[in-house]
Amino acid sequence: MRYSGFKVIKEALTGHKGWTPAWRDPEPQSHYDIVIIGGGGHGLATAHYLAKVYGEKKIAVLEKGWIGGGNVGRNTTIVRSNYLLDGNEPFYEMSLKLWEGLEQDLNYNAMISQRGIMNLIHSDAQRDAFVRRGNAMMLNGADAEYLDLDQIKKEYPFLNFDDARFPIKGGLAQRRGGTVRHDAVAWGYARSADSHGVDIIQNCEVTGFRIENGKCLGVETSRGYIGASKVGCAVAGSSGRLMAKANMRLPIESHVLQAFVSEGLKPVLPGVITFGAGHFYVSQSDKGGLVFGGDLDGYNSYAQRGNLPVVEDVCEGGMAIMPMIGRARLLRMWGGIMDMSMDGSPIIDQTHIDGLYFNGGWCYGGFKATPASGMVFAHLLAKDEPHETATAYRFDRFKTGHMIDEKGMGNQPNLH
């Protein structure tokens, strides 16, 4: 069923009796051409592009809980492509372009709002670094704009300009960045993939891989064995746990990242703002809540909840740039588990096991990458070669020294 304004009016006049479920609830078949483990944003996007762009048939997405119940439902919904390095920027810019056309592609309202993102600058050295980043973005076809202090005062008059310790000197803006309704991304991809024949199988946990003579033949699940010519893993957050079942160690640690939402307020924030002297970012949802977050808790965790020292640190960051945030009451806070890779960049590659493919290591930047991640992972699964924007996301880059370390932190995952 196609959604449209006409359809909404027709259903409103006829008692909403014509709506049907957005996707089927099929029983798993005994064999698929391609099985994708993980019914989150990346897994569902992969299935959508495999079916729609690459014309693959017989695809299944296996999800241990319900679709969209993992990190795609737990993030701060920001999309942007303000990266510096060649290995990253073309990929993230492709992602932003896919976001811009996503709703038409999926026939689904994902509430994509290009309200802009602005990174604050607090020192001369930081200005140099950000201007360089802006130039790198423009070289890769993205938009970037340097804002001087007067422009920022005009656009964001509520910021703390008089802070003696961290004075605001300027900002780097990407006007095409913004926010997206995160759950709708999972639902939109699921609905579209389903309409192209993909089986989305929920409550189906993968308990092991069947691997013989170095080839992956299929997966053992809580709903029985499912054979597959190719298996793609897209379970960021749980990559360590899943790949251990294939006896693989990864250049990844799992860490917890907290996020926060305030009570609903009238519109106060025009776009996404990030603090350049600490780690704090904030936007306002369409419901009015201020959505914000900061650093990782910093220790390995699969617990999906964090501790109070980071809550204090994040709130201090908010108070430092935007003192009015102190008047808002906190409504909710939660934690999500991040695949923190050794260089802060993702891995999308074949494994050493024939027929087993891996997509993970998204650190805390996975949401904005959802469409591009799906596209390039679909490309890899369909053609057995990397997409041109994802050639750097290899497993062996740590061995060969081709790390993609945006922050220059080295192999210390909790600092990326």
Next chain:
Amino acid sequence: MIINHPLLGPRDSAEFVYLGDASLIERPDPAAETALADFVDYAYMRENPAGSLRELWFHEAGDRSWLVVTRNTMTHEISDVQMARDVARKIGCSK
């Protein structure tokens, strides 16, 4: 989280800096034939278990000692804390 320091007693984890998996104590032999592969593995690959993990914490805002903390990554419960120095000497490291 409260880390029960063997010398100082219970301390807030915010006083510590986290390094990661305690297997980092066991640095490979740089003179071995397989040294390159060993160091790639040592520097970049992790077990990353969901459950009990031995990890290194540095008491930066305290006595600046390194600790080996055994902690459950599912519950954040700490079951054991030792001085990293003692752990390292037990496996034959010189320092």
